[in-house]
Each structure stands twice: as C-alpha cells, then as structure tokens.
Amino acid sequence: MRPALTDAVGRLGTEGAFAVLARARALEATGRDVIHLEIGEPDFETPEHVAEAGIAAIRAGETHYCQTAGLPVLREAAAASIAASRGLPIDPERVLVATGAKPFLFFTVLATAGPGDEVIYPDPGFPIYESAVRFAGATPVPLPLREERGFSFDPDELESLLGDRTRLVILNAPQNPTGGVVPEADLRRAAEAILQTPAWVLSDEVYRRITYDVDALSIATVPGMLERTLVLDGFSKTFAMTGWRMGYAAVPEELVDPLVRLIVNSTSCVPPFAQLAGVAALEGPQDAVTAMVAEFRRRRDYLVPALNGIPGVRCIEPGGAFYAFPNVSELPIDADELADRLLDEAGVALLAGSSFGQHGIDHLRISYASSLANLEDAVGRITAFVESL
Secondary structure, three states: OOOOOOHHHHOOOOOHHHHHHHHHHHHHHOOOOOEEOOOOOOOOOOOHHHHHHHHHHHHOOOOOOOOOOOOHHHHHHHHHHHHHHHOOOOOHHHEEEEOOOHHHHHHHHHHHOOOOOEEEEEEOOOHHHHHHHHHOOOEEEEEEOEHHHOOEOOHHHHHHHOOOOEEEEEEEOOOOOOOOOOOHHHHHHHHHHHOOOOOEEEEEOOOOOOEOOOOOOOHHHOOOOHHHEEEEEEOOOOOOOHHHOOEEEEOOHHHHHHHHHHHHHHOOOOOHHHHHHHHHHHHOOOHHHHHHHHHHHHHHHHHHHHHHOOOOOEOOOOOEOOEEOOEOOOOOOOHHHHHHHHHHHHOEEOEEHHHHOHHHOOEEEEEOOOOHHHHHHHHHHHHHHHHHO
C-alpha cells in the first residue's frame, strides 16, 4: 500500500508570484534577460541602522529561544507604533510577534473558523486568505473588489454576504494586488454591518505606510471594532525586511492565548536578534521609509499613464502599496495567456490577475518595486508585444 496524504493538504493553494519567479529564474539560467515585476518585495535594502541593530544583537548573544509572544521591548514598541499611527489604545499584552504576517492569517482562521463556518475575504486578494480558509475546512466567501469603486467593495454587498455562519471577515488596505484603499465612509458602513454579527475581523494593514494622497483608515478605529479586530502589520514591506520574517499584530484579548498556542506549536518564537532589529526599525529614524515611499510614488506616476497609453489597456491609479492592476480585457488574448507569453516571448515577468481570485480575471498585477529604468524597459516590451498581436 502507498502512504496517503490528508485532504487538508490538498486544499492548500499557493502563491503565483513564487511560481512565476521560479519560471523566470529558469529562463535566466539559459541566458535570457528577464525584467522582474512579479514579486511583491521592495527593491531596497533594510535600513542600515536596523541591520546594525540585528548584527549587534547577534554579537551580544541574542541567538537563543525567547518568549513565544515576543520580546516585551518589541511588543511595547509595536503597541506604541499602532497607537500613534491609528489613534488606538493598544495594551502591549495584546500585541504578538510571529515569523511574518502569514502565521497571523493562518492562525486567526484556524482559531475562529472550521467546517460549517464561513469566512469573507477580498477578491481579488492575497491568495493565502482563501488557502487558509479551505485548509481549515471552512467555506470561503469572496467579497468582490470593484474596479469602478477604485477596487473597494460595496458595503451593501458585504452586508448581503454576512450571515449566522460568518465567523471572520478579512479586510486588506492598501490592497494586494490592486493597490486600492477603502474609503472611510465604506469602512464605517462595513463596521456597522459587522457589529450586528458575531464575526471577528482580520484587518491586514501591512502596506499601511505605503500610501499616496490618501490615508488607509483602520476599521479598528470605528467604535466597537477594536475588541473584535486583529490589526495586522509587519516589517517586510515598510522596512524592506522580507528575509527577516517578522510580523506583529494587535489581537483581541480572547484570541491572545489561542494564537500563542498556535505559534508555540509551530515556530516556538521569532529569533530575538531579529526582534531587536524590529525595535530599531519602529523607534529609530524613518528617513529610509519616507524615501522609499517617495520613490514608489515616482514610479507609480510614470507607470500608470504609460500603461494607459498602450492600446487596449486601462489602469486606474492605485492609492497605496506598490502594485498596478491594469485591465486588459480589450486585448485579443486573455490575461493568463498574456502573462505567460510576456514572460516567454518578451522577458517580462508579471502575474495574471486570476492568481488573486475570480474577480481578478482580465487583469495583470505589475509590481513597481523595481527601478524606473526597468519599468520603462518593461513598458516598451509590453507595448511592442501588444502591438504585434
């Protein structure tokens, strides 16, 4: 007899960005030139003072196990950061630290939803949302993000999806993959509807500091919502610390112990030297963050008009993050084929919107976490390929 795998493993999805990255690297290994616009990773180095804090911590012997919930000094710094940026009273005892943001996505779903339950999540959205829900055996309920609403959701539509079986609502702003930001009025109406249900909320705010001209309000600031909302943030996007694998969240009191148990059963703790670098990131100079966001804005301001100049392509201006999400429905081939052929024939690695859900079909996700020169080269290649169709 052959050994078997569980049904739960079969329900796990994946991230298209890493699959396309692997294909692009394989092409590069054959000598092909590829422009990488697929991966959601800042093309900046970790700020020097942050890296030095981590190195100093290693040299000081901070290389052993530590508290599962996180070092008190980082939990205090994270609580202060959330409180200052969102105007929320955050008790450090309610702040947890994990190996990136993904554990909070998975563990919150596992702690709140199971077979027979429903979880509402944004579509198009980060694919791990749906993957985690299916793994838990719960039913994923997509909340469409409408292009005509600037890739926000319709509050009436959200209210229609809420029900007795809803255990968790996942929100994300600024959004991956669209760069959309939810208007304050829509967020307040969403809160009013959610408060009539027993649902928890996971507010994914990892791109919060990467915004342009608009502010991304946290639903936790709406009266009554802090007690049922997990506010998720991290270091990967804001401080270019993707490889440090560290995120943090302000967690409702009832979820603290369940999430700590899940962390101790999986990763034990985040390395203390990484956490001390995180303290330096939150409490130290923010010049590098300011400069990075300014550069992202400069790239966005080039890329969006350039995409709109390609016949058959239209792209709304993202309010945050570092993604453009152009609509390519007017082209003679669908977005999936277009993404494949742009990589194979034009050497431009990007993602089809279908990687982010049913409502992402007819779109591409382009990460402008790449140099302006690369973006200009990529637009030239895309334009030439589209004109050849």
